Amino acid sequence: MDLALSEEQEAVRKLAEDFVAREVTPHVVAWDRAENVDRSIVGKLGELGFLGLTVPEEYGGSGGDHLSYCLVTEELGRGDSSVRGIVSVSLGLVAKTIASWGSEEQKRQWLPRLTSGEAIGCFGLTEPGTGSDAGNLVTRAVRDGGDYVINGTKMFITNGTWADVVLLFARTNDSPGHRGVSAFLVSADTPGLSRRTVHGKLGLRGQATAELVLQDVRIPASCLLGPEGKGFSIAMSALAKGRMSVAAGCVGIAQAAQDAAVRYAGEREQFGKAIARHQLVQELLSDIAVDVDAARLLTWRVADLIDRGQEFATAASKAKLYASEAAVRCANNALQVFGGYGYIDEYPVGKLLRDARVMTLYEGTSQIQKLIIGRALTGVSAF
Numbered sequence: 001m002d003l004a005l006s007e008e009q010e011a012v013r014k015l016a017e018d019f020v021a022r023e024v025t026p027h028v029v030a031w032d033r034a035e036n037v038d039r040s041i042v043g044k045l046g047e048l049g050f051l052g053l054t055v056p057e058e059y060g061g062s063g064g065d066h067l068s069y070c071l072v073t074e075e076l077g078r079g080d081s082s083v084r085g086i087v088s089v090s091l092g093l094v095a096k097t098i099a100s101w102g103s104e105e106q107k108r109q110w111l112p113r114l115t116s117g118e119a120i121g122c123f124g125l126t127e128p129g130t131g132s133d134a135g136n137l138v139t140r141a142v143r144d145g146g147d148y149v150i151n152g153t154k155m156f157i158t159n160g161t162w163a164d165v166v167l168l169f170a171r172t173n174d175s176p177g178h179r180g181v182s183a184f185l186v187s188a189d190t191p192g193l194s195r196r197t198v199h200g201k202l203g204l205r206g207q208a209t210a211e212l213v214l215q216d217v218r219i220p221a222s223c224l225l226g227p228e229g230k231g232f233s234i235a236m237s238a239l240a241k242g243r244m245s246v247a248a249g250c251v252g253i254a255q256a257a258q259d260a261a262v263r264y265a266g267e268r269e270q271f272g273k274a275i276a277r278h279q280l281v282q283e284l285l286s287d288i289a290v291d292v293d294a295a296r297l298l299t300w301r302v303a304d305l306i307d308r309g310q311e312f313a314t315a316a317s318k319a320k321l322y323a324s325e326a327a328v329r330c331a332n333n334a335l336q337v338f339g340g341y342g343y344i345d346e347y348p349v350g351k352l353l354r355d356a357r358v359m360t361l362y363e364g365t366s367q368i369q370k371l372i373i374g375r376a377l378t379g380v381s382a383f
């Protein structure tokens with residue numbers, strides 16, 4: 001087994017590291033306080049090919065392997081999870097799903113725009129009444145001649161107010177549970193679609209999270225993505241790969257927590273010596289370091305399985321579960337190293353903890369990941 005990065009992988013990682021140092025880090029505190037990442041970041045991400053990683057070049061993507069995608073996602077997560085989320089959703093959940101399930105016309109319509117950053121995508125699955133139980137969603141798409149007419153509400157949609165296209169999941173027939181769900185590509189400027197920013201988030205404050213309301217939204221039947229009734233499978237296949245991206249972003253948070261805590265522990269003195277020389281502070285640092293390595297290795301394994309064409313969904317759930325919980329632990333331990341200064345937003349660790357906290361909730365909570373892993377082990381579904 002070779003865990004060393006190739007020259008190309010190291011180059012793309014360094015490109016992302018430099019990008020974060022130049023375009024993200026100087027603005028992180030201001031964006032967090034303003035609850036708004038500067039939207040020009042999207043075009044810059046597109047220019048470097050970060051919104052087209054693993055998407056075929058014939059559709060404007062930059063190709064590449066999934067480990068490279070993880071490396072970029074980790075670096076972005078190390079800089080700002082609000083920026084990382086733009087890529088994970090617009091590329092990871094939307095563009096890659098269009099690349100896998102879309103018709104030739106849908107690929108030509110959306111992929112060059114999404115991969116260049118000219119357009120942004122969002123993923124509309126969660127509803128006010130259905131989060132973990134997404135298969136029971138109630139948004140309806142009713143066939144009317146050559147169109148579908150959609151009514152319903154989507155909640156907590158990342159990129160929601162910025163998006164040009166919504167990958168939307170709606171019920172097209174009365175079959176129970178997930179069997180009646182279909183996927184659609186809805187232009188965000190379609191009449192009847194309105195968006196409201198969700199304010200007051202604990203973390204990811206710079207990210208455009210929205211509620212989407214659809215009132216008699218009429219779209220041509222050609223906007224159906226994949227076969228009718230296959231929407232839930234499409235959503236689950238998108239989320240399985242998406243979990244690798246969230247896990248990589250969590251590794252970035254954990255690495256940022258380690259970097260900040262080690263630096264601070266070397267500078268801050270108490271009892272006449274650097275706090276790094278106190279053994280209980282070293283314990284905090286070593287707990288962080290083990291979590292960083294374990295989370296990264298679990299995440300890289302998912303990328304390796306995908307690139308080999310092997311089954312990866314359970315490994316992705318393990319990586320997402322471990323890395324998200326580890327990111328929370330690492331940020332919390334780092335805050336402890338910072339003492340009272342960690343509690344103030346001039347220092348980075350408080351934001352890392354606030355941003356980390358949602359990682360155990362979205363793209364399947366930690367409890368849902370455990371049920372997926374348990375089902376794979378026993379063959380028995382607890383859902």
Ligand SMILES: Cc1cc2nc3c(=O)[nH]c(=O)nc-3n(C[C@H](O)[C@H](O)[C@H](O)COP(=O)(O)OP(=O)(O)OC[C@H]3O[C@@H](n4cnc5c(N)ncnc54)[C@H](O)[C@@H]3O)c2cc1C
Pocket residue numbers: 089122123124125126129130131132133155156157158159201204209358361362363364365366367368371382383
């Ligand atoms: C900032 C943010 C961004 C998001 N972005 C998106 C997005 O882009 N697109 C999108 O579609 N969604 C998005 N979500 C929604 C997210 O995926 C859901 O919040 C998540 O799936 C949990 O659903 P819920 O909030 O309704 O919680 P619930 O499903 O109500 O869960 C509440 C609690 O019950 C537990 N629980 C539920 N069912 C079970 C069970 N069977 N066994 C054991 N425990 C269980 C959960 O683990 C949790 O602890 C986002 C959420 C947030 C906060």
